[in-house]
Amino acid sequence: MAPFQKLIFFSLLSYCLSSSISAIDVSHDGRALTIDGERRIIHSGSIHYPRSTPEMWPDLIQKSKEGGLNTIETYVFWNAHEPERRQYDFSGNLDLVRFIKQIQDTGMYAFLRIGPYACAEWNYGGYPVWLHNIEGIEMRTNNDVYKKEMQNFTTYIVDLMKKEKLFASQGGPIILAQIENEYGNVMGPYGDAGKEYINWCATMANSLDIGVPWVMCQQSDAPLPMINTCNGWYCDQFTPSNPNSPKMWTENWTGWFKGWGEPDPHRTAEDLAFAVARFFQLGGTFNNYYMYHGGTNFGRVAGGPYIATTYDYDAPLDEYGNLNQPKWGHLKELHLLLTSMEKVLTHGDVSSIDYHNIVSATIYSFNGTSSCFLSNANDSADATISYQGTNYTLPAWSVSILPDCKAVAYNTAKVNTQTSVFVKKPNQAEDEPIALSWTWRPEHIKHTVNHGLGSFSAKQIIEQKAATNDSSDYLWYMTSVHLDKDDLVLGDDLTLRVNTTGHVLHAYVNRKHIGSEWSQGGSYQFIFEQKVKLKKGKNQLTLLSVTVGLKNYGSFFYNTPVGLGGVQLVRNHSDGLKIIKDFSSNKWSYKVGLEGEEKQLYNVESKSKFHASNLPSRRMMTWYKTTFKAPLGNDPVVVDLLGMGKGYAWVNGRSIGRFWPSFLARENGCTATCDYRGSYNNNKCLSKCGETSQRWYHVPRSFLNDDVNTLVLFEELGGNPSFVNFQTSVVDTVCATVEENHTAELSCHGNGKTISAIEFASFGEPAGSCGTFTKGTCESETAWSILEQQCVGQESCFIEVSEGSLGSTNCNSIKKLAIQVKCQ
Ligand SMILES: *[C@@H]1O[C@H](CO)[C@@H](O)[C@H](O)[C@H]1NC(C)=O
Ligand SMILES: *[C@@H]1O[C@H](CO)[C@@H](O)[C@H](O)[C@H]1NC(C)=O
Ligand SMILES: *[C@@H]1O[C@H](CO)[C@@H](O)[C@H](O)[C@H]1NC(C)=O
Ligand SMILES: *[C@@H]1O[C@H](CO)[C@@H](O)[C@H](O)[C@H]1NC(C)=O
Ligand SMILES: *[C@@H]1O[C@H](CO)[C@@H](O)[C@H](O)[C@H]1NC(C)=O
Ligand SMILES: *[C@@H]1O[C@H](CO)[C@@H](O)[C@H](O)[C@H]1NC(C)=O
Ligand SMILES: *[C@@H]1O[C@H](CO)[C@@H](O)[C@H](O)[C@H]1NC(C)=O
Ligand SMILES: *[C@@H]1O[C@H](CO)[C@@H](O)[C@H](O)[C@H]1NC(C)=O
Ligand SMILES: CC(=O)N[C@H]1CO[C@H](CO)[C@@H](O)[C@@H]1O
Numbered sequence: 020m021a022p023f024q025k026l027i028f029f030s031l032l033s034y035c036l037s038s039s040i041s042a043i044d045v046s047h048d049g050r051a052l053t054i055d056g057e058r059r060i061i062h063s064g065s066i067h068y069p070r071s072t073p074e075m076w077p078d079l080i081q082k083s084k085e086g087g088l089n090t091i092e093t094y095v096f097w098n099a100h101e102p103e104r105r106q107y108d109f110s111g112n113l114d115l116v117r118f119i120k121q122i123q124d125t126g127m128y129a130f131l132r133i134g135p136y137a138c139a140e141w142n143y144g145g146y147p148v149w150l151h152n153i154e155g156i157e158m159r160t161n162n163d164v165y166k167k168e169m170q171n172f173t174t175y176i177v178d179l180m181k182k183e184k185l186f187a188s189q190g191g192p193i194i195l196a197q198i199e200n201e202y203g204n205v206m207g208p209y210g211d212a213g214k215e216y217i218n219w220c221a222t223m224a225n226s227l228d229i230g231v232p233w234v235m236c237q238q239s240d241a242p243l244p245m246i247n248t249c250n251g252w253y254c255d256q257f258t259p260s261n262p263n264s265p266k267m268w269t270e271n272w273t274g275w276f277k278g279w280g281e282p283d284p285h286r287t288a289e290d291l292a293f294a295v296a297r298f299f300q301l302g303g304t305f306n307n308y309y310m311y312h313g314g315t316n317f318g319r320v321a322g323g324p325y326i327a328t329t330y331d332y333d334a335p336l337d338e339y340g341n342l343n344q345p346k347w348g349h350l351k352e353l354h355l356l357l358t359s360m361e362k363v364l365t366h367g368d369v370s371s372i373d374y375h376n377i378v379s380a381t382i383y384s385f386n387g388t389s390s391c392f393l394s395n396a397n398d399s400a401d402a403t404i405s406y407q408g409t410n411y412t413l414p415a416w417s418v419s420i421l422p423d424c425k426a427v428a429y430n431t432a433k434v435n436t437q438t439s440v441f442v443k444k445p446n447q448a449e450d451e452p453i454a455l456s457w458t459w460r461p462e463h464i465k466h467t468v469n470h471g472l473g474s475f476s477a478k479q480i481i482e483q484k485a486a487t488n489d490s491s492d493y494l495w496y497m498t499s500v501h502l503d504k505d506d507l508v509l510g511d512d513l514t515l516r517v518n519t520t521g522h523v524l525h526a527y528v529n530r531k532h533i534g535s536e537w538s539q540g541g542s543y544q545f546i547f548e549q550k551v552k553l554k555k556g557k558n559q560l561t562l563l564s565v566t567v568g569l570k571n572y573g574s575f576f577y578n579t580p581v582g583l584g585g586v587q588l589v590r591n592h593s594d595g596l597k598i599i600k601d602f603s604s605n606k607w608s609y610k611v612g613l614e615g616e617e618k619q620l621y622n623v624e625s626k627s628k629f630h631a632s633n634l635p636s637r638r639m640m641t642w643y644k645t646t647f648k649a650p651l652g653n654d655p656v657v658v659d660l661l662g663m664g665k666g667y668a669w670v671n672g673r674s675i676g677r678f679w680p681s682f683l684a685r686e687n688g689c690t691a692t693c694d695y696r697g698s699y700n701n702n703k704c705l706s707k708c709g710e711t712s713q714r715w716y717h718v719p720r721s722f723l724n725d726d727v728n729t730l731v732l733f734e735e736l737g738g739n740p741s742f743v744n745f746q747t748s749v750v751d752t753v754c755a756t757v758e759e760n761h762t763a764e765l766s767c768h769g770n771g772k773t774i775s776a777i778e779f780a781s782f783g784e785p786a787g788s789c790g791t792f793t794k795g796t797c798e799s800e801t802a803w804s805i806l807e808q809q810c811v812g813q814e815s816c817f818i819e820v821s822e823g824s825l826g827s828t829n830c831n832s833i834k835k836l837a838i839q840v841k842c843q
Pocket of ligand 4 (some may be wrong): 405408409410
């Protein structure tokens with residue numbers, strides 16, 4: 020057979036096999052999920068399909084599998100799929116069926132968290148805003164209008180999955196589903212209605228008859244047969260409410276999300292591995308990483324408010340899909356090891372030894388073999404313990420795993436995986452000039468700012484969601500104020516005060532911009548106060564209120580108002596501020612959205628004219644447009660928007676999200692060093708205080724054409740586009756510190772990059788970390804040249820770390836190799 024025919028033969032064969040696949044039985048007992056009767060250890064990772072592109076999915080899922088996962092988890096995003104009531108969208112990166120089939124094709128299981136409330140730092144927690152605006156609704160509680168809508172959407176998704184035979188009970192990959200989400204965390208204020216609601220959720224979900232178990236996370240009173248699961252930084256102390264429910268960790272936070280104005284969060288590989296190893300030591304059998312790939316908040320999907328466009332999450336796969344090393348590799352070793360212990364962990368008798376000072380051993384024994392976990396949860400003191408005649412040193416805040424209870428195969432604090440340092444490189448497209456050449460046009464604000472003309476009016480201040488149905492971030496509030504001579508006696512002392520629930524306010528009086536403000540530091544509500552000069556007769560007041568992601572978490576979060584509250588004219592008396600006029604019951608005129616949004620100026624086909632000359636800088640409410648060539652190669656592409664203020668960016672008509680590089684991260688809370696020891700929380704190990712909170716914005720390769728591409732920016736605050744440029748994210752330096760008798764693996768992450776030079780190498784007692792390595796007092800004299808021969812010119816290389824392969828050292832202690840290489 021010619022190779023080509025062989026290929027056809029095999030694909031026909033696999034087609035026949037997959038179409039004749041029979042039902043998989045998924046159940047559970049108190050120990051683990053069972054798949055076709057076998058207890059299984061599940062290593063799962065969250066990837067939210069709309070936060071990447073269908074073109075990225077195969078690679079992301081493949082890298083998850085190579086990282087030792089067997090399951091991919093995702094939420095389903097109601098507001099993305101049903102943007103208008105009973106009008107559905109499953110196109111492009113919303114193609115849920117394609118995503119699940121990709122998981123199946125990669126040979127993995129899927130965990131579908133239908134919710135349909137998602138949280139997830141997603142706009143409005145995934146609820147459609149039209150839902151909130153339905154007559155008589157009370158959301159997320161025992162309310163018939165709400166329950167009918169929730170059931171309708173949940174059924175729609177279940178039916179869609181069933182039609183495509185995607186549940187394991189039909190031979191598909193979905194082994195688990197979730198109804199509701201973290202309701203237990205917020206349930207108190209809902210009282211009895213909350214309890215009735217959660218019971219109804221359970222009954223409703225059960226009635227959908229999907230043939231695989233349902234879970235409810237953070238729901239200690241989950242009605243049977245729902246499985247109650249845990250979310251958090253650590254879940255080792257968690258016990259399910261029912262003895263027949265396995266210990267499952269549905270959200271193990273691998274890092275943290277980023278907010279506008281917030282520094283970069285970082286959770287170390289050592290601490291994350293410690294949390295996972297502890298969870299399995301204490302009987303856990305199902306772990307899901309939230310997130311395994313975080314990705315990007317394209318369009319207006321970021322929640323919050325004030326959640327940034329990047330949703331990197333410091334996850335094992337970075338925003339662009341690169342391996343985040345050492346996190347990915349350190350966890351991979353742990354997954355493979357735990358999977359190799361599946362039988363004993365899910366069947367073994369468990370015993371433990373307490374060594375005091377939160378040092379303990381857990382022994383699993385089954386069928387004549389034993390596996391051990393030795394853990395030291397003390398956050399500062401290392402420990403040496405004796406187990407069955409052997410002494411083991413346990414670094415503080417670490418777990419050692421001994422699959423045979425003799426030799427340590429893994430310690431969570433000893434990272435043998437390489438550290439990879441990625442940098443941004445300038446666009447290397449052919450003939451691409453350094454500076455982009457721009458055209459521009461103003462957002463037409465004459466109607467609103469000069470004349471106060473809107474599309475509807477009311478004698479009250481309307482809440483923003485109610486006015487817009489969230490069809491845009493922008494809502495213009497306009498009114499006029501008539502002053503007579505007496506009012507003006509007050510002269511210069513007049514102050515305009517706007518009490519707003521956010522998220523950004525631009526105020527104009529009599530055609531002039533008088534100020535802009537947004538909340539800094541956590542509270543969404545702020546009061547804008549600015550001195551104004553008014554004239555006799557009619558004065559025009561125009562207030563543009565801008566949302567930056569709707570709130571996604573908390574009891575009754577969906578009722579949180581946005582937009583203007585009160586608007587007043589106040590006078591600054593010596594005895595305090597005195598209200599002169601209150602505009603709350605004025606006649607207000609409203610306009611939803613921007614003219615440029617309506618005209619779709621971001622569309623490549625847009626015929627609207629842009630100007631080539633007098634390119635403005637620092638001009639508010641301005642549209643900019645340029646063309647560029649795609650960078651060569653396969654490295655992920657980003658656009659550097661430093662110099663811009665705030666707004667939106669589109670590439671070839673597709674939104675790459677909000678930008679706000681002028682919003683600097685707060686000044687304090689960062690530390691120069693990061694100690695992995697001790698309980699992690701999202702205020703630990705922060706970096707980049709005082710720097711721009713997001714400079715680079717992901718442009719997925721699939722958005723780009725080979726020839727000419729168009730970038731359109733809408734700039735709201737005023738920015739300078741002359742610094743804007745395209746770059747690629749490439750690996751620059753790779754380092755590793757590996758103990759003797761282990762294998763060091765160095766890789767330049769593919770994409771044709773090779774190791775071009777050894778920048779540091781010492782086998783002996785080196786100290787320091789990537790960028791700051793130093794030699795110790797003893798080392799092998801031949802190691803550097805041996806490594807040069809083995810590695811330079813290679814895409815990756817494997818090194819046996821031993822005196823046998825790297826030369827003798829004359830060191831007395833345990834020897835290690837420290838190496839730093841350049842990739843090019
Ligand atoms: C959802 O609602 C539509 C009408 O709005 C109805 O036609 C459809 O049958 C409902 N689906 C379910 C599963 O109730
Ligand atoms: C950790 O160890 C130190 C030194 O032995 C001890 O003082 C401290 O109490 C321990 N911490 C905990 C939480 O046990
Ligand atoms: C127990 O171990 C024996 C010998 O290694 C093996 O043949 C047998 O299959 C094992 N039993 C189970 C239940 O794993
Ligand atoms: C283990 O440590 C103890 C206490 O330091 C020591 O007395 C003993 O000799 C050690 N055992 C071995 C096998 O090294
Ligand atoms: C918002 O959506 C609801 C429900 O679809 C509809 O009744 C209402 O008219 C919409 N409001 C606006 C301002 O578009
Ligand atoms: C702003 O509005 C909030 C809520 O409506 C109210 O509690 C607060 O007192 C107002 N503040 C001022 C200064 O008017
Ligand atoms: C009111 O006057 C006081 C004293 O001059 C000043 O500190 C304060 O900032 C003023 N407030 C406003 C809103 O102008
Ligand atoms: C590494 O292996 C060599 C040879 O087997 C052995 O002598 C040495 O003690 C081992 N080192 C460590 C740290 O386990
Ligand atoms: C921040 C947070 O919610 N942490 C939670 C992590 O999980 C533990 C239970 O395992 C909770 O007690 C914490 O509150």
